[in-house]
Amino acid sequence: MLKLIKEIIKYRELIWALALKDLRVRYKRSFLGFFWALLHPMLMMVVYTIVFSTIFSRKIPNYAIFLVSALFPWTFFTQSLNYSISSIIGNSNLLKKVRIPKSVFPVSAVLSNMINFLLSLIPLALLILLYRFPFHQTLVFYPVQLLFLFVFSLGIGLFLTTVNVFFRDVSQIIQVVLRAWFYFTPIIYILDFIPTKYHIIFKCNPMYYIIDGFHQIVYYGMIPSTTSTIMSFIFCFASLLIGNFIFRRYQDTFIYYL
């Protein structure tokens, strides 16, 4: 893990350039260009709010804010996985010439989505203003939550991109898994809506704790519970530890499968 951190520091300029490259390629040739980074979350916000507020808005006041405060982090998570999964295969041209730590590719993939995510906070802030909802003081903990989210996504991303080099089916399977995972994570609803006997299942889900943290900070204005924070930390650490281990174990053989 120390190695990973060293590589990130040493190759920070390259990682940054690759992340910007990802973004540039994403928005290239679209008429609105970078504006999509703002427009896309706004449209998503509108669609999800309209669809789900008919079900939940009576039970959850200011539903749009509740929803969006967790939906955007979730989108970051799924996008990060999608981008990091293909980061090794997608950059095979770059890998064929120079020896560079291969971790720069998944790291930059997650980073580019982080930039995108940070831009989506602008629509979120506008929404809060629009609803005349308070900006809670607990927002100072937002960076901590971001770090959890980033590290967790990176760990899973490192793992998935490794497996995907050898079995390209992973990028297909993961779409279905993420869809199911979305509904099993209290993003659009509150865990209390679920009968207590099932709670144990939800509490095995790492994203439950991370998403709960975002809800607490932005929507409830509460500091996330100690359990939530500790669990987030453990899951993040485990995710990065395992992902990094697997990635490092196989990275030298990637080139033969590209």
Place this chain on the structure above:
Amino acid sequence: MSRIRFDNVIQRFRLIRERPDTLREAFARLFHHRTRYLPFEAIKGISFNLEEGETLGIVGRNGSGKSTILKLIAGVYSPTSGQVLVNGTVAALIELGAGFHPDLTGRENIMINGLMLGLNRRQIREREERIIEYSELGEFIDSPVKQYSSGMYMRLAFSTAAEVDPDILLIDEILSVGDVGFKKKCMARIHDFNRRGKTIVYVSHSMNSVKRLCTRAILLDNGVIAAEGTTDQIADTYLESIKSRQKEKTGSPVREL
């Protein structure tokens, strides 16, 4: 000072034969214990040493392992067994298109490439104009490289590598896609590079250019060093071996190359 050292290097590939690319195939393989790949040794125990300022030509037929050696030096492959020691920064002109992202413009690719080769952003900015000027790409530099012709790709690759100013320069055949004018320019640049004490490994099928550029050469055959010596000797041996091989096959003499 030794720049490149190969100690009994073996490079084995798995030649793809219905490689289990999907989980289903992997499962199928669990049940039928059949090997679905052929182990293939591209390099079978090669040793050599290259000192600072030396120029080495590598010749041999297609598939004899030339490019594999370059990729081992570049660190793209790690040897199956044996040791590859490389001392100094390496820039490689290997496959056409390697090192470039097709969707980015030439200018953007210069940045990514420079960073990968170990320069920092400021250093690349300083050299950017020189690279563009040298490549003679003009306004194409701001078009995505997927629209480039082979020659343009090569121009960009060579210009970038030359400006990075590495200790070791690896060149694989790709110069051949350049037009006469640019090729001449490249050759001059490579000579100049060598005069400044840099190390060059050059792979080519053109014996003339190998002779012009290199002092030493090795002839590869089927992953082993078949002959080693001065470029003149090796060029002769190589041409002889081709001729005799063709005679064996066709039974008739071949016309002079």
